Amino acid sequence: MKAVAVFLRKLVYGWSWRQAGLVALSGVLMAIALPPWSLWPLPWVGLVPLWWVVMVTPSVALAAAYGLLWGLVYYGISLAWITHLHPLMWMGVPWLSSIAIALFAWIFIVLWGSVCIAVWGGAIAWLTRRWSGRSLWLVLAGAALWCTLETLRNYSPLDWSPLSLTQSPNNLWILHLTRLSGPQIISAILVATNGLLAIAITPHPGGSRSASVPSSSRRPFALTACALVLASHLLGALLYAQATPVSPDQSLALGLVQGNVPTREKLTPQGVRQALQGYTEGYLALVDQGVDAVVTPEGALPQLWNPNSPQIAAILQTVGQAGVPxxxxxxxxxxxxxxxxxxxxxxELRADGQYHGRYNKVQLVPLGEYIPFEALLGRLISRLSPLESYLVPGQPVQQFETSVGKGIVGICYESAYSRLFRRQTRAGGEFMVTASNNDPYPVWMMMQHHGFDVLRAVESDRWALRVTNTGLSGLVDNHGRTLWLGEPQTYLIHRAELERRQTLTPYVRWGDWLTPLLLGLTVVGWWGQRRSFL
Structure with a gap:
């Protein structure tokens, strides 16, 4: 306890409200670069205040605290849509408990991301004091550590708002860099550019005047940052300009039905009837328009699969008569x-009354679809899932074999997990379909979700069809261009023309090779720094 008290005292005495304000401003700038605002130029300078503060802060603990503050602001703003879980009174949850559940979900995931930035801030402060005069290695280490933390977080049950999302869906040139090494290449370039600019304005890194960098020595860092921005956009433009034609017989017509049945309604008998009627009518209308298959959202029919149930039997009969999957x-x-x-x-239901292709959701929603640490939390938390049974995750490597070719599928917030799409693409997936509910979340959350689908389409060089319950449904081509976007909170159907593609980008072939490369170079720099003291 005494050590904790000493630690807190150092934080209080060392805390600067001016520097805290700069860190908070940095978090705000980065947050409003995300959809729906999509002010994508801001991230190219928005991290400079965070870099500057952690470099001039002599205390590792204090720098970590500033990093935590940045995360609280950035993730707090970008994930505020989670609070729209409330109200849950329709599920029998008391009003106060509904508020508590929504706040707990928001605070927990915000803290999860913020802790990662705290680790980054403390590490940069520590390296700054030990790598005096080796600023380029410091920038390299900062980019490597940020990418590593984002990668590790992406292997956890909760992840959202990576830096790459700040460039989607509008900065298509930069998005095309993901074809080389996935979304982490965008994070690396953004962090490195801001680090170079921060060094250019930092006379005393590490808070020590003995480590002062002359202005004449700092000027090249600003020029290097500008060159990095220019070079990355030019390379992205070259990748954007590349076109791999496909033959006309590779075209595919898919229909989608955006059912617009709110969750609080579709879990009732009346809601089930409404969903059955809406999806059946939409399916038949799309069959008349001439489609190869019809796609519905996540949980379109909120029932356990049983071919003998009246509702599912009715759907199977309709498909059997129409003949379209x-x-x-x-x-x-x-x-x-x-x-x-x-x-x-x-x-995939076919005319023979059986299902053939099947994709099982891999990344389940904690508390909503399963209880993490069930032995500890099972008696304390009631699941938000409508099912009384237990949901289990699908296998990480799956193939959605359909009557029209191999599909690449993501359900709900799996759009944030690039590795799931890469595996399916490498296994021969020719087109992408994402199915989501998105109720009860606001439109600006739907726009963030759309931004993820744009990233997935570009990095894999695949067309993507997005079908949702309440919006935003849409169509994105393999270059990330949004060709159609439906109105939210509206019942609609749409016929979309896609291309089936078999190309394999470097990222699909080899994965994220950049992050380990950056880590390896950082280790080389660390080894060289240690040798210089021997």
């Missing part, structure tokens, strides 16, 4: 003994 979002059983288990799935 239907890709239905539902809950499919997992074979096995013990208590019933189900997956959040997309099933």
């Amino acid at each position: 239907l890709w239905l979002g539902t809950f499919a059983p997992v074979p096995g003994e013990g208590r019933p288990q189900y997956t959040q799935s997309i099933l």
Whole structure:
């Protein structure tokens, strides 16, 4: 306890409200670069205040605290849509408990991201004091560490708002760099550019005047930053200009139905009837328009899959009569003994009354679809899922085999997990479909979700069809251009023309090779720094 008290005392005495204000400003600038504002030029300078503050702060603990503050601002703003979970009274949750659940979900994921930035800030402050005169290595280390932390967080159950999302969906030239090494290449360039600019305005890194960098020595860092911005955009433009033609027989017509049945309604008997009617009518209308298959959103029919149930039997009969495959979002059983288990799935129903292609959601929503640390939290938290059974995740490597070719599928917030799409693309996926509910979240969350789908389409060189319950449904080509975007909170159907593609980008072939390369170069710099003291 005494050590904690000493630590807190140092933080209080060393805290500068001026520097805290700069860090908070940096967090705000980066947050408003995300959709829906999409002010994508801001991130090219928005991290400079954070870099500057952690470099001039002599205390590692204080620099970590500033990093935590940046994360609280950035993630707090960008993830505020999570609070729209409230109200949950329609599920029988008391008003106060509904508020508590929404706030807990928001605060927890915000803190999860903020801790990562705290680690980054403390590490940069520590390296700044030890790498005096080796500023380029410091920038390299900052980019490597940021990418590493984002990568590790992307392997966790919760992730959102990476730096790459600040450039989507509008800065298409930079987005095309993801074809080389995935979304981390954008994070690396943004962090490095801001680090170079911060060094150019930092006379005393590490807070020590003995480590002062002359202005004549700092000027090249600003020029290097400008050159990095220019070179990255030129390279992205070259990648954007590349075109790999496909033959006309590779075209594909898919129809989508945006059911617009709010979750609080579709879990009632009346809501089930409304969903059944809306998706059946939309399916038949699209069949008349001439499509190869019809796609529905995540959980379009909120029932456990049972071909003998009246609702599912009616859908199977409709598909059997029309003869066009239907890709239905539902809950499919997992074979096995013990208590019933189900997956959040997309099933391809065909005219023979059976499902053939199947994709099972891999990245389940904590608390919503399963309880993490169930032994500890199971008795304290009631699940928000409508199911009384347990949802289990699908296998990380899946293939959605359909009557029209191999699809690449993502359900709900799996759009934030690039590796899931890369695996399916490498396995032969020719086109991309993402299916989401997105209720009860606001339109600006839907715009962030769309930004992720644009990233996934560009990095994999695939066309992407996005189908949702309440919006935003849309169509994106392989260069990230949004060709159609539906109105939110509206029932609609749409016929979309896609291309089936078989190209493999460097990222699809080799994954994120840049992050380990940056880490390796950082280790080389560390080794060289240690040798200089021997």
